Amino acid sequence: MTPSNAPTVYDVARLAEVSIATVSRVLRTPDAVKESTRERVLGVVRELGYVPSASARGLAGRRTGVLGLFIPGHEALESPAASDSQETGVRVVDDREGSRHRHRGFRADYFDELLRGAEVEAWRTGHALMIGAGRGDGSIDDLAGRVDGLAVVASTASDEAIERLSARLPVVLLAGGRHELPVDHLAVDNRGGMRAVAEHALRSRGPGAVLVLGGPHDSPDAEERRLGVRDALEAAPSTEVVHDDGLFVRERGRERTAAALADGPLGAVIAANDQLALGALDALQAAGVAVPGQCVVTGFDGVEEARLSRPPLTTVAQPMEALGRTAVRTLLDRIAEPRRPCQDARMPVTVLLRESCPPA
Amino acid sequence: MTPSNAPTVYDVARLAEVSIATVSRVLRTPDAVKESTRERVLGVVRELGYVPSASARGLAGRRTGVLGLFIPGHEALESPAASDSQETGVRVVDDREGSRHRHRGFRADYFDELLRGAEVEAWRTGHALMIGAGRGDGSIDDLAGRVDGLAVVASTASDEAIERLSARLPVVLLAGGRHELPVDHLAVDNRGGMRAVAEHALRSRGPGAVLVLGGPHDSPDAEERRLGVRDALEAAPSTEVVHDDGLFVRERGRERTAAALADGPLGAVIAANDQLALGALDALQAAGVAVPGQCVVTGFDGVEEARLSRPPLTTVAQPMEALGRTAVRTLLDRIAEPRRPCQDARMPVTVLLRESCPPA
């Protein structure tokens, strides 16, 4: 852990002329020690700059005081040599065209808040938080060996790994994931949120068909959102609807919207995520369709780009920060009460009405 | 660490009919074990879902395999009860005015990349990264007890704490900080970057005085940037210059720019950070001064807002990701060679030319 010096309880005990047990008590249960003794020990602690070893604490106490958060890794970042050039000097570039591609995509935008929420809650409860970025089951095992509980973003780790680890420590699965696994689940209200925004879109729509961009079939999130759309459509029976399910990417939204426009006018595009909706905006603009004048558009997720698009996108914001907090709280609850039945909580979402489908 | 079960080396050893030493060797130095034995042990490991305890490993091996990154805490976040309402259901809000205040400010924008760089580099070298957010010396001590080395953003921890901890483990100080401390330092080329951008501004300036917004006097960064401006001004002797040093905040930039305009026309505003420059843009716009037509403006830092302002701000981007990587590398170097003399490295910056002071 250190050059080799680094004082230990033994050093403190010797200088303070007490036993190591007393030193430990001063740090863990101060009230159990007479004040004069306590002051003497604390004095030595300060003098020596003593800091307890978390490893030893963890081993002796059977708990590390650390919670883990496992999120998807940044695939694009495995290009190491990129900015590796250590040359000194100042570079000057023309950045007017946005020529500098900020690679802060999904993660920065999305997990940053999750992380912050988890961190705040962990801190409030006297825990440290350790972040792991997914790159195979090896890395999650490593993380698992270091923490008292683990929050895992679904689809980041294999079912097998999650099941195996859940036998060893508390695990909470975030946002979708097979619910057969014997772990706590935490997700957002995909269905309710989608229903709400879809209802609004249907009310506000222009003449023409409704295009539903449903997202991939293997995504539990997409599945729930499709159900939300169905809920909304049931209240508007005689609507002409075009369905398309496919990847959660902008290109797909653009393509299918363009294709649908070729078949006739659209009055609304309801997309299962923001990328698809942004693609739809692209296609509508290219076709000269006014948004929201002729056609309204809605997305889901509440990513930053959706706020900055033209027009700004009506979408459903996921409460990422609250998710992070609740994940930590769920872990702590389970640590406190290991045999409690598995929870399956839903966090409420917020519909953000913006120009692409404005308030009535 | 767990409900109480969780297999240990002893369990694996028993089932594989070997000693715990052999189990340990299979995991740490596989080549030292006969292949048949190794396979047998690994089989049991998989079967049991065995994961080694990092605490025990850390204690026995005198190293945790974790590096720490200590960054400023999020002050604004200490408002816990805010989104604490657990009510279910979907909320709908009008977000057209940007009514949803995204609190992703300095940190998200700035430290996220630092974090990413550190994380990638740590991972590449088989280390985990633990993030600590500054809230007093207590929290940095806690972090220090858990890691093999610590990267600290300057001004996040007290000098006293840094000095104390540096006696215990390798510490690298990021971006400014008293260079008397016996630790490795890592910073960006404030002076060179500022000189480059200032030279460009002086070349491109319109008629009128040059306003230099120099930032606070107690900031080492600001001090270096002032020197950079001086360097640039030496090459343009007969320039009329107005200096102002003050807080790194937008309001200050706005005020002082307005005040300067009241005294006569400005041909350029050179600001020591982006907030000041954005404030200057505000004032120039309010006064009807065309940017860059009549007056050019430059900032420093490369925050996201600078890219989105109108006009987009010419600024100096700090290589945060590279900083993160290098910080980790510096720690590892020192861990490998504890008595090496202290380094004081500078990372190159990049001038981003945008509309507020475009390329010639």
Added chain:
DNA sequence: GCTTCGACTGTATGCGCTTACATCCCGGCG
């Protein structure tokens, strides 16, 4: 004056792992 009790402190053990050192087993050598 002796027991009782509680506040305080010391003794001793073990948490799960790594690693120096001892041991064992063989093939090869003199």
Added chain:
DNA sequence: CGCCGGGATGTAAGCGCATACAGTCGAAGC
């Protein structure tokens, strides 16, 4: 045929701390 060397494995000693348990001591109770 005994000895040596080295590969493979076992033995045992901690790593730094928490904590159950066992004192110790003085004041209160009888």
